[in-house]
Amino acid sequence: MKLNLKIWRQKGPNDKGSMVSYPIENIDGDMSFLEMLDILNDQLVEKGDDPVAFDHDCREGICGMCSLYINGEAHGPDRGITTCQLHMRKFNDGDTIYIEPWRAKAFPVIKDLMVDRSAFDRIMAAGGFVSVNTSGNTQDANAIPIPKDDADEAFNAATCIGCGACVASCVNSSAMLFVSAKVSQLALLPQGQIEAMDRVKNMVAVMDEEGFGNCSNTGACEVECPKEISLENIARMNREFLKASFVK
């Protein structure tokens, strides 16, 4: 396959940056998207150019590091996958492919296609946990009976890998899907109840401070999310927050 890549290049956080074209040849349909970029980078290095910086780690869809906005969609045209799981067979010979970083005020660009997602970490630090004593006498998890449906629902929410595709694909750069997944995975379980009210209020407060936009319920996040996190989580968070606002 022969492709024309248009990639966002930006030397550093304060550089203005621009889209740069890179023609590339001999791309196999079985390659992953990131392998294709590795090949491009090899060629750039051989020429003495600066390789394109992009985030990645596990390359198997579980770490949430890879984060490319490909041809106008977060993680590219396929559904339920991360960028590292995207195959080149999804493209055709001669295609032009736009590759951009996540765009949001709360996710500033570090270099090229890498963005700083530590805003998510700060939201997590505000309440995305349960406070348990782990000093060697941890209780067996199965000692607390939990209905299977709740456990499944909590698990589904917990599959969020914090990649930020929800923010990237939202017209409003809203982080609601991510935050609601993190609120839900604990709100659905007995262990999460003790801190439930503080959790939702504190996490939402930090979400707002970080400069994410407001949710318009467009549903773009749910479509582009590699883990197919459901909008129901956002409704659950809206309920939890309403309750917490009245009570506390």
Add this chain to the structure above:
Amino acid sequence: MSKSVLLKSSLAKKYWMALTGLFLCLFLVGHLAGNLQLLKAGEEGRRAFNEYAYFMAHNPVVKILSYLTYISIIFHVIDGFLLFAQNRKARPVKYAHTRPQENSSFASRNMALLGTLILVFIVTHMQNFWYKAKISNGPFPLHTLVKEIDNQEYDPATGAIVNKKQDVKLYLLTNGQYQMIDLEDKDNIELRHNTEIYSKKLDVKVAEGYKDLHSLTTAFFGHDNSKYGFPKNDLATVAVIFYVVSMLVLIFHLWHGFSSAFQSLGLRSKKYAPIIITVGKIFAVVVPVLFAVIPVYLYLTK
């Protein structure tokens, strides 16, 4: 309840957006129910509409609801613009290439644009009717009926009694009767607050008429009601097109807005989401279409 969360947080803004939006949906139903009287033909329809308008202006419950409606619109608009401004700020650098149609509906992404167009409509519409009927001072034509009656007259030439046709002007009164009242008789009769007929001598209200809002409306959409004091609107064609297009915009706003409001309030679950979405889409189409039918019908029957 901590002080700021129910006003300032992003979620709270959405609760208010949803509550005011749903209240406005309720208002639409009430408003539509009244307007549909305009489809009733003849004097009966005219009477039904004017009686309905009188009721809306005088019933205390309706008054409270109407103030709530004004407040809701103002709140919804201000909150909507605040949300929009924040959302634009949240992405200072735009994408070079996006395909939003792959993941979301046009309406959902353009609520502020659609809302602004609706606001333009609301302001124009209020100028067209509400302002004329309620705010602008000066006499407002009352509901009258010009009726031809037989008059027995003595003809001095032949000495015979002859039947002569004569036009008389009858006023529809709040007691339900059509009555002849000579408002020109300034010595004895005075009109107060536009519709209230007072006996000057006794200084008491003897009757009350109805503002002829039906004729105002039909004249606006092209009927010639000159005999009732409302010449036809030369721009009726423009008006009808504007009203119909505005209702199309409302369809889009509600297509997303109705179910979105439930989501904002946390009222979404696997079980009810499909029902709410379906009801929302039916509402979004049926209500604006029925609204739009009225000006089209009035225009075509002029």
